[in-house]
Amino acid sequence: MSEVKGKTPTEYSASNIQVLEGLEAVRKRPAMYIGDVGIKGLHHLIWEVVDNSIDEALAGYCDTIYVTVHEDNSISVLDNGRGIPTDMHEKEKRSALEVVLTVLHAGGKFDKNTYKVSGGLHGVGVSCVNALSETLKATVYRDGKIFEQEYERGNPLYPVRIIGESEQRGTSIYFKPDKQIFTISEYNYETIASRLRELAFLNPGITIYLEDTREKDEKGETRKDKFLSEGGLREFVDYIDSTREKLIPEPIYIENDKGEIPVQVALSYNTSFSENLVSYVNNINTHEGGTHVAGFRRALTRTLKNYAEKSGLLEKVKIDISGDDFREGLTAVISVKVAEPQFEGQTKTKLGNSDAMGAVDQAVGEVLQYFLEEHPREAKTIVNKVILAAQARHAARKAREMVQRKNVLSGTGLPGKLADCSSTDPSISELYLVEGDSAGGSAKQGRDRMFQAILPLRGKILNVEKAQEHKIYENEEIKNIITALGVSFGTVDDDKALNLAKLRYHKIVIMTDADVDGSHIRTLILTFFFRYMKELIENGYVYIALPPLYLVKKGKEERYCWTEEERDAFVKELGGGKDDSVNVQRYKGLGEMNPEQLWSTTMDPARRSLKQVSIESAAEADHLFSMLMGDEVAPRRDFIEKNAKYARIDV
Template sequence: GVGVSCVNAVSSRLEVEVYQNGKVHKIFFGRGKVLESLKVVGNTSKRGTKVTFWPDDTIFSVTNFDYDTIFRRLRELAFLNKGIEIQFIDKRDPEKGETNFSYTGGIVSFVQYLNEGKTPLFAEPIYIKGSKELESGWMEFEIAMQWNETYTESVFSYVNNIATRLGGTHLTGFSTALTRVLNTYIKSNGIAKSEKAGITGEDVREGMTAVLSTKVPNPQFEGQTKQKLSNSDVGSAIQTVVGEELTTFLGENPSIAKIIVEKATIAAQAREAAKRARELTQRKSALDSARLPGKLTDCSESDPKKCEIYIVEGDSAGGSAKGGRDRRFQAILPIRGKILNVEKARLAKILQNTEVGSMISALGTGVGEGFKIEKLRYHKIIIMTDADVDGSHIRTLLLTFFYRHMPMLIESGYVYIAQPPLYRVARKKVFQYIRSEKEMDDYLFQLGMSDVDLRRPSHHEPIAKTEIKELVQSIMDLEAFINSVERKGLPFKEFLSNRNPEGLYPKYLVTVGDSSKVAYIREELEEMKIQDLEMQKTQFETTMASIPEDERVKMTQSFFAKPLHYVEIFDDKRLDAIMEHLSKHEFSIKQYSIAEGKVLDVIDESGKETPLYTLKELVDFLRENGRKGVELQRYKGLGEMNADQLWETTMDPKIRTLVKVTMEDAISADHMFSMLMGEEVAPRRAFIQTHALSVKNLDV
């Protein structure tokens, strides 16, 4: 491809540094043209290339890089290129810290990652690697696959590290070989009781997680997005090699072959059962004069592009929604209780569930093999549940259903989540709805500051209101900074007490075994990495020396270093900005929680003075003062709102806030649904333990 040439052409500036033969070489470009020719600018012991570029804002309307997009891509590349190590640092946001990607197992590690939260049917993924000479040159490919107890397939294919989301000839070749080999194995071993229907590719792939990565010298794609490979010779080559390799593997591993065959056979039986259930449902629908579910309150508009359906939790919320809706274009479907967790059920069982059946009928698309998106009756499917733990669970169950059985609804942008208000506040007979905790905090601070004055010790005049607002914002920024530091494992008091004689705060928190220590600068961290690597090598050599010579050949004698575990505690620019803003008001970060004398006096409307000794006391006082005279109602259920309130806050298209459900990262989505909704408890427990400290407003 064009690689860096294309990047250079669309960059306002591009710098390249090459570290080679003990010299640093540098060249500068501007919008594709050389600004400064290649020259030697110094000596070095490093080797490699560094490219720095600035997107051209005359070409791009948005020049900010999206962290999540880059994160996903680098993780993908690390999986697809075994042994490579990628370090990702986003200096714009200190919350992100530093991430290292390195997977010694390559796509085998990729499959194991995808199967976290699922129960694999055998220990290690099947790995096939092959190559073949084509007219355009040598083609190489590798495949890793493993079956698990779920009922969905997760297959990801790549060509030259590019994700082919629509598949193509390489994926067709793999799927064809897989189905053919399994059917041949079943017949030759006399396993199948009946050969009337046979096992289809869909049956074979049920519960299969696979990654296919190919390297093709001259790939041909359908369309500019490169989402589907069209080289016919690539598909034929993969089909031939996979057929031979998989046949050999099944012959040498009969226990694994038996597991795969049994899984496919049960899938075939379930497919037939689901087909019968679907036909029965269709026959019932045809006989039923009111084809739509009885619980559905439909709209009068017939154009799907103008119609929207609210899927609401319970009859009470359904009643409020029906009363508050605009009946011209808004339909309401109440569902009772928690729907079936489809992550743990086959399609036949799903179709028997009353609530799921009502949704399928209301949407009109069908499900499974009979799904037709052109029959969708509403182009906005809005999930509206309560703001409590049960509401969150129901929303998650609905999203799981749409993701696993109607993914095209999400991909087409038809699924939304309603954002009802969290609070209703009243002060002096003026009502206001508040949607988030941050908005609530800002509201209380505004009220808390409105009827008090602040005065510095030994000053007679109060601080100006604009200055108070700036000071409070600086303290809130400091609070967010403190929360960030403590979430990373270092209490703020320790952060302050660990300031070194040079005035530096601890920058990195390093975990060594069961203990932790801090590093202040990057060079200190690098020294710790070297020491840790030497310690690992010594331990490895000691372990190898303790194993008899004749046993060593049975195990790997290669040394694989584990990266040193550390987190970047804070970003210099962020801390500098907070300290600068506080010093502007004659305060320091230490005064947030450590009292060293009076910092401020608060004077209320009656003239009463209250001394404050820390900045934390100030924000606590203002929050509490803001609550005085405020009637605060926290909504947990939609049924607590009357019809007019629900319309005004959540259903009126002119005012409401909807969040569109998107699926930019299919890999992370598959991994997350499996982990949180699947059978395996251990990965879910680990996830909860990791993120427990970040939870706010826990509903117990």
């Protein structure tokens, strides 16, 4: 492993490690520290360890990181940084390595001389990973020696020891998540790859290797990826927009590191009808935006509007142009580094530092104004896009108002095809969006009428990725979904924002056939929700029903199976292969099940299997939806060919 060129690894020792808090509570209340004990929390363990390596890179001491998923779903992360200090900690009277791994919030990040900016500041450090792991092994390559310490559920098995000599430099953390803590133990490759790709774009020049030893192809090769970006945010914008038609040849890049808050922004325009803005603070994805996003939007609107008015491009436009219009077809990535970030919002992913707004506003305003004056052709293209967006927005507002007015005029305002539930309490009410009238009929008969409502959808809803907004609200199936949900559009600040005040169901379940058409319909509905009702997903209201794929029978014994592995295991259990008395029925459509079967397998809360839809990475989700549902065929074909052998699609 190569040493990073540049800085001499000095001024980082036990004296830099400050202790803030003990570790006792982590195992008792893990969700307080990592969010939850499900799939998100499981992956959060990797982010905490990788964050340490990225912080070494930000400080200039590391340029290579290796992440490996082992066959038993244990993880190892190796970097070529300075290595966690191993000398005695003066206050704690034990090795600094043990302090870092056993005391919550202990680390160099709280010492401003060690790390000026840290990505892991909103996290809880590798000690939390240690507390929630069955086993953890730390190996440090430092000062010509190899140091090692192992732990069980946060407790050291022996003091830090020297096990050899090496000129290598860096830290290796191996851990296995504790099954006593986590409800899910299997890592998702795509989730890990997405985050590492993001980190490579945000930190150009760092090479991150990912290997998954759990899966091998026909040649016996493990699944591998290498993430390295030289172009940083420019490449990030190009990646997000890779399946869209560009309006300007290259992304506009803005960088200002002169002030207290370094700012990096890349932005571009495309022919789509949606805005895609992704923001980060110290490599942390700020899903809810914040002051840095507000500063960007303010500068973009002001600068573009001033240019458009000065150049006379708005003289013949008879309608008002709003801030939204300047962002249609915009793709932008904002990254700021803040020494002491203040996070707020529902999920603590909204930046609250007021000085970030001014820093981003000034940086974007200056560079964008210069760009528009120096590139009149591109500037005119952008302004023309803005004018078209304003005209489309007016048409869309009228279409939304028509949908809402129709609801009011028709009394209940509910679609005729909706079989509603008797409960009026949204917190226990569920709406099933069901593919086809046949399955809709079975679902209506099989459901619990008290809290389950059924809305059959005829055929495939409109592909919103290719349609202007006003056309979307004219689509019959989409109108039915909107009116059944009871939501409206428009707030004081934003006439496109979704208003959830009158949402009638807090579980919206997409229930489609387990075939290609069913997958397509599900993706169309998810695309609509992601583009126009993202708040439903962000609040955790959207689910996918998982009907069984097989019914395996032998005599009076029968079992529903959701996977091929389950099917094969039960067939073997019944003695399959010895005789032909085992009958395997493959369900292709929901309509093949009678109401009782549909209830017991797919709708009964006690036995059903639902997958909650979440947005781990907005940038990755945007790229995926535009690739799957957009005009470009080649990227879609590549994606299918690359992922077909893994045959697990998680949204």
